[in-house]
Amino acid sequence: MTDVLIKIAIVFITFLLMEGVAWFTHKYIMHGLLWYLHKDHHKKETEGFLEKNDFFFLIFAIPGIICLFFGAQNGFSYVFFAGVGITLYGAAYFFVHDIFIHQRFKWMRNSNSIYFRALRRAHKMHHKHINKEHGECFGMLFVPFKYFREAKTQSQTS
Numbered sequence: 501m502t503d504v505l506i507k508i509a510i511v512f513i514t515f516l517l518m519e520g521v522a523w524f525t526h527k528y529i530m531h532g533l534l535w536y537l538h539k540d541h542h543k544k545e546t547e548g549f550l551e552k553n554d555f556f557f558l559i560f561a562i563p564g565i566i567c568l569f570f571g572a573q574n575g576f577s578y579v580f581f582a583g584v585g586i587t588l589y590g591a592a593y594f595f596v597h598d599i600f601i602h603q604r605f606k607w608m609r610n611s612n613s614i615y616f617r618a619l620r621r622a623h624k625m626h627h628k629h630i631n632k633e634h635g636e637c638f639g640m641l642f643v644p645f646k647y648f649r650e651a652k653t654q655s656q657t658s
Contacts, residue, residue: 506578507578507581508581510578510581510582510585511581511582511584511585511588512585513585514581514582514584514585514586514589515585515586515588515589515592517585518585518586518589518590519589519639519640519641519642522560522589522593522638522639522640523638523639523640525560526638526639526640527638530553530556531633531638534556536552537552537553537555537556538552538553538556539552539553540552540553541553557590557594560590560593561587561590563583563586564583564586564587564590565583566583567579567580567582567583567586568580568583568584568587569583571583592640592641593640596619596640596641597623597640600616600619600620601619601620601623614648614651614652615643615648615651617650617651617654618643618647618648618650618651619641619643619647621647621650621651622639622643622644622647625647626638
């Protein structure tokens, strides 16, 4: 039983740590060295469904795939469950960022919770900066409290 709890904890902790990895990578890699791949996400440069920024999906998937593969080869070791956490974070990122925020698929259009409004506002503030400098709100799931306050105030006035 304790082994199962440890594996669940590894998945959960890895998922939470991925928010920090996403924040760091977004701020220092995507808005730094690899801006040329991320730029079209801020400044619409291409027509069509895909952006150069979508390469980050593959880049971020590689560590999860490696952990899943090698963890499965070793009797579903703890490494496998770290891969599960990475993969679940990737799925959450896809649903929240691509589907909910940017509406690349027309699902979840009428979600109106305070959390979702705060999340959208924080992301909108990130995208108000069309260049790589002076950005803010580089995370994805954890939203600064000021946006919760704004969303709560907005819901009380609506």
